[in-house]
Amino acid sequence: MIVLRKFLRAFLLLLGMASAALAGPYEEALPRFTSDSYADTDAAIGAVAASGNPLAVDVIEALRDGRLLVGSGQVFIRRASGDLINAATGQAWGNPAGELKPVRLNNRVRRAIEAALGSLTLLNPDAAKRLEAARAVFRSRDEAALPALEKAIAQESHVPVRNALETARAAILLSKQDAPPTQKLTAVQTLRDRSDQEALALLSNLPAHAPPEVVAAAGKAADGIRARLAFWQAFQNVWYGISLGSVLLLAAIGLAITFGTMSVINMAHGEMVMLGAYTTFMVQELIRSYFPGLFGASLLIALPLAFLVAGSVGVLLERTVIRFLYGRPLETLLATWGISLILQQGVRTIFGPTNREVGTPAWMSGALDVGAMSLTYNRIAIVVFAFSVFAILLLVLRYTSLGLYVRAVTQNRRMAGSMGIRTSRVDALAFGLGSGVAGIAGVALSQIDNVSPNLGQGYIIDSFMVVVFGGVGNLWGTLVGAMTLGIANKLLEPYAGAVLGKIALLIAIIVFIQRRPRGLFALKGRVVEA
């Protein structure tokens, strides 16, 4: 069976070779890959793509993936299976003489590859590849691809691909000197419908030879797009704010529990986040070396582990240090600050001071386009995650006995104690819960920030601001606080810049605390002052 398949492949390749022999330019182009010059490689790609040789796509894809090898003046393709074939003849190549080196790439070559593959794969049976090809042609605006485009549009049935093909054609027509004005006007219309940043760029940078009526139409269309983009920009900023707010919410919500129930200022809270992030790193390392297939699920596996690791460190801290400091909130601040130094230096000693790599699973990369907004999947994941954590915590506090005890202790410790609640056990569990939640926040933050011993430091002040601003002992306050600060920050940033925006916000919080010393959602209770 295998023999037969091999034979068949060899036969097909022979056919390919025969046509290659006829094509001529293909074989002339190939040796240019061996010269180790980017300019030559660039030229060779163009020539190979234009040759029409059936091996052309293979050669260019191999080049893109670093599988196009050269040695002793010849060019070889390494198949995914590891077999080598001679690019010139298409024949299998067993033992190459001498050392083979992959053809080197730079951005110029990568762009050439993209453009070439674009025009070559417009008719690919895979719709995703056709879409990619259409986008590549749109970017390259290669006039030579126009006939292929027309052909592709004529037989395209998939709507998104067809749209992409048409915008690509419009882009080419607009920059093509000898295209009739009517065609150009249609092109303007097509781009107007596309109505995004790239369309705007095309419409506002018409070539000098464009006829006046086209220029006028393009100007009008560009104005329309600008208005639409400005409209969406506001939503985009709010989205950025929500996603920043979610990060703050994740970092602060565990703090809200410990601070709320026990008025313990846990300065080591940031380090719990860090422990969660390092747990993610460890999980990914293990998965990489033992179960590479599970990588997509690595974050999900890390979640419970991070909760356990950070949670148990939290319980340990509570039992060994913090429980001796009740009623002295300012001193817990100092002790936990000391603990945070120890944890930081401990992690630095074990894992080294440098950043650790935490990978992003494939399902979290990429972006979703809504209107003219672009929502990246990893931010969506973090927002969804933050709100789920919030909801779960709310449910835990509302409907479990632990939650009942925690709320009772928060509202009136002494009375809760008199009612038979073992307050010290509740404290330990609440502290563990808060720390565990910080740990799972670390899993999320490992996706957008450094995984280094300093990770927690960056979030501690912001988390305190959120908790204090929102009001202690109330999760809703934390939610509102985090979202307000996140959105305000992102709305200010385009005008004031990142630094001034943040300073303004800090001042606003300081002033706000003067107005409402107990935060937005102050807990109403009998105890006026501690």
Added chain:
Amino acid sequence: MSIFDMTRRNLMALTAAALVSSATAQAAKAEETIKVGVLHSLSGTMAISETTLKDVMLMLVEEQNKKGGLLGKKLEAVVVDPASNWPLFAEKARELISQHKVSAVFGAWTSVSRKSVLPVFKELNNILFYPVQYEGEESERNVFYTGAAPNQQAIPAVDYLAKEEKVERWVLAGTDYVYPRTTNKILEAYLKSKGVKAEDIMISYTPFGHSDWQTIVADIKKFGSAGKKTAVVSTINGDANVPFYKELANQGVKATDIPVVAFSVGEEELAGIDTKPLVGHLAAWNYFQSVDTPENKAFIEKWKAYTKNPKRVSNDPMEAHVIGFNMWVKAVEKAGTTDPDKVIDAIVGIKVPNLTGGVSEMLPNHHITKPVLIGEIRADGQFDTVWQTDDLVAGDAWSKHLEGSKDLVADWQTLKCGNYNTVTKKCGS
């Protein structure tokens, strides 16, 4: 006499004895060794970058001792930890020179740490080798700058982008401190002198450790979609880079569309990032670990063996220390003494091989000649050199492109001046 008293007295006697013996041991040692100070943060925010340089120095000293030391004496490295705290840098420098009597110090990373120790080196007349690329605009008699000046990194990188990538629109993004500010000033002046219009340059500064890059990356994308080829020149520092690159990858900014060329991102920084989405983004340095020369191969082998870590990477500031240390050794041999005054005179003109196949020379302005390499990030976290200068480039202490410094030159050999004004023909005015 109780047992307690007994032990206490014994303890005191022991301590005293230990103190005396350690003092005499130190005195005896001082006779035989030449001390070299290592002033790099081992804790705090800069530990992430500087710890490696301490290890390199320890390795170089050990290696030199295997070769028989220097002037017939053994070398001894004195390591202190300035803990990323700038006043502590000055204090520790003073301690190294006054108390430990070191002959030279290798250290500092940030500009501010260098600025903090400068007066100490001037006052106590010692030598500092500073291994990091920096903003220039400085030349001191007691300092040797073995990292790149802006003309050895930034300007060649911009030239490359303009020529090879046909870039016409520039985003200069940096952390808000002196190095990015100065580099961007120089680049802005340079680009304008090349005919780039003001509206085609966007400058953006962010605070240290900035972690939310959504808005800025979106702005860059927007700026880059105006129809002209756009590139980002990044002087973003240290920790802020990881979230920056993560955000670039997430928002789909590919190197083929908007390449980012960085001056502060090397192999060490990339070790903490998943580099697959970053393939093709660039960095400009004077050394890459991937450079294929026998010198570099030998160095990396020794380095991995010394750290007992086959995955340990090497980077540009490490090479700077290698060059600086070898230059110092040669200068001491030439002068026949470790006396700083004699070494400072002897070291100018000293040539030592660098790791990229050339020979670097110490110039009269206390900067060195270096090749400039542009590398593209590979999927494995290394760089692929895509371009390099034909010759070594001499480091300029004072930039020709800045208003305040275009008339200044530094020459410690003939003019004996770090800021000689060629117009007024005076030193320091």
Added chain:
Amino acid sequence: MRTQYLFDRQTVLVLSILAAAAILVPAMNGLVPPGSALHLSDHLVPLLGKYVCLALLALSVDLIWGFCGILSLGHGAFFALGGYAMGMYLMRQIGPRGAYADPILPDFMVFLNWKELPWFWHGFDWFPFAALMVLLVPGALALVFGWFAFRSRVTGVYFSIITQAMTFALMLAFFRNDMGLGGNNGLTDFKEVLGFPVQAGSTRVVLFVLSVLVLAGGYLLCRWVVGSTFGKVLVAVRDAESRTRFLGYRVEHYKLAVFTLSAMLAGVAGALYVPQVGIINPSEFAPANSIEVVIWVAVGGRGTLAGAILGALLVNAGKTWFTAALPEFWLFALGGLFVFVTLFMPRGILGAAGDLWERSSRRLRTRRSPQPFTQAAE
């Protein structure tokens, strides 16, 4: 009466140690020949001077935390502001000796193409003005900040957190190069102070002695404040703020006054610190620094004044030793110290020593008169 509490045993001890330091350090540095075991090498003088300034900062924190219960986690900000005021004076003294030789503009402004001096730099070339600013700038900030905070009764943890926010905001602001204060590099490369070269050994000795004298003065001032009727009210506020208010005292006025005084003391400490370490940069505003000051006070003994001085000296000397001898372990030691002191020595070294003293004297007393000791009802 007044002299009695002013010159109790502790005060006399502190003052005599400080006086001894002010005499011995110059003598051991200048008179004892370098070879001798008693010689104090040149690099130790500014180091000791630095410790003394930090002790003054700790003293200012103890004044409000130990005696009025105000835990400021932003006192580093006042210290740094005082330092910046002094640094600006020192920058102006450089004159044309900077790298660009501009007679007026400091180097970093030339560097950033600034054409003229920003308005807030004017006057700093005149020492009395700069000295006034050393007091006024931190004082004014404390006055405004404290007025808002105390008036609306922001207390305890909330106050601590907003002071932290204050110093953090200032740090971000000072890091900005557009502030015109040197950005991250801060102010450095000073040449001379009041005509004396900053780097010279003799200037350093004088600065050291001056710092010791100021510390002694600051200590006396704090003693006098806490011993006065005003001080008694402060302690009352610390122990029962509401009760004090119900008794008719305007609590916020007392708090505001002592907070402002403390901020000015911190400013003076910063001003003395800068010429001795030779640099001031925004990292002095880092929240971590302010927290560290509090731990010095806690180590030495909160509410004892002398303890703050002792704690600052001990922890900083430990830091110097650790970062040279066991660099990797410094943070473990510091962190461990935080935990140890809060858990086992809640009243610090002086407090623990006092307990020990009291217990032994009580043992003596009980031996003489065997009456049971009754604890005061709470």
